[in-house]
Amino acid sequence: MIFLKAFLIGGLICVIGQILIDTTKLTPARILVLFVVLGVVLGGVGLYEPLSKWAGAGANVPLTGFGNVLAQGTKKAIGEDGWIGIITGPLSSGAAGITAALLSGLAVSFVAKPKEK
Amino acid sequence: MSISKKQYSKMAEKASPPSPKLKNSLKAFLIGGLICCIGQGLFEVYSIYFSLSEDNAKICVSITLIVLTAVLTGIGVFDKIAKHAGAGTIVPITGFANAVVSPAMEFTAEGHILGTAANIFKMAGPVIVYGTAAAFVYGLIVYIFKLY
Numbered sequence: 001m002i003f004l005k006a007f008l009i010g011g012l013i014c015v016i017g018q019i020l021i022d023t024t025k026l027t028p029a030r031i032l033v034l035f036v037v038l039g040v041v042l043g044g045v046g047l048y049e050p051l052s053k054w055a056g057a058g059a060n061v062p063l064t065g066f067g068n069v070l071a072q073g074t075k076k077a078i079g080e081d082g083w084i085g086i087i088t089g090p091l092s093s094g095a096a097g098i099t100a101a102l103l104s105g106l107a108v109s110f111v112a113k114p115k116e117k
Numbered sequence: 118m119s120i121s122k123k124q125y126s127k128m129a130e131k132a133s134p135p136s137p138k139l140k141n142s143l144k145a146f147l148i149g150g151l152i153c154c155i156g157q158g159l160f161e162v163y164s165i166y167f168s169l170s171e172d173n174a175k176i177c178v179s180i181t182l183i184v185l186t187a188v189l190t191g192i193g194v195f196d197k198i199a200k201h202a203g204a205g206t207i208v209p210i211t212g213f214a215n216a217v218v219s220p221a222m223e224f225t226a227e228g229h230i231l232g233t234a235a236n237i238f239k240m241a242g243p244v245i246v247y248g249t250a251a252a253f254v255y256g257l258i259v260y261i262f263k264l265y
Binding site for chain 2: 086
């Protein structure tokens with residue numbers, strides 16, 4: 001059942017992105033920014049966590065989920081460390097994703113042949 | 118036989134193939150949904166077989182999908198899927214990973230430091246910048262109104 005929910009919600013979030021690409025002049029890079037910021041906002045006002053509980057990876061895997069992680073992580077950091085958490089929270093909570101992407105990008109760039117331009 | 122403009126547009130609509138927008142959205146839905154299902158499967162594996170906490174399992178799902186995307190991008194398969202999937206591969210975390218790996222590969226021709234390293238966040242940088250900025254603003258609000 002959780003797989004069906006993940007499929008439906010994850011698919012729907014992607015459809016929103018596709019409609020934005022097809023009907024507006026937003027480039028994929030802008031869509032990514034929009035979705036992350038949207039995730040922070042929805043996570044911030046407390047709407048994203050219930051969706052994440054209900055749809056699991058369907059809500060966590062899209063970039064809005066990454067935004068939600070940033071918001072929740074920042075809140076947690078402030079709870080633990082006080083005002084310094086405002087500064088350390090955002091990047092700390094995104095560290096896993098950013099580091100994984102950075103390192104695998106670096107590794108691939110050493111192995112894969114660059115495409116002919 | 119004469120036909121009005123209205124009739125003509127109706128006939129044209131009937132004769133033309135279904136709009137690409139609908140097809141694009143359907144493909145994005147199916148592939149995006151499938152990627153999330155893979156994520157859910159990984160989550161189950163990590164939390165049941167590796168007995169990771171919910172938070173750590175989520176992190177490992179992201180890392181796995183990112184590494185998988187990096188490998189598929191490296192061997193040129195990701196671009197072929199992405200061509201059909203549109204937002205179906207852009208919106209999930211796979212899109213973020215691809216946005217890092219693609220320029221990393223592309224700029225190797227200009228060297229590993231000033232090429233790859235300098236351009237690695239060329240596409241994904243805005244996501245990190247605005248994600249961090251938004252979370253910072255949220256942090257300020259949380260701190261000022263003592264919502265933590």
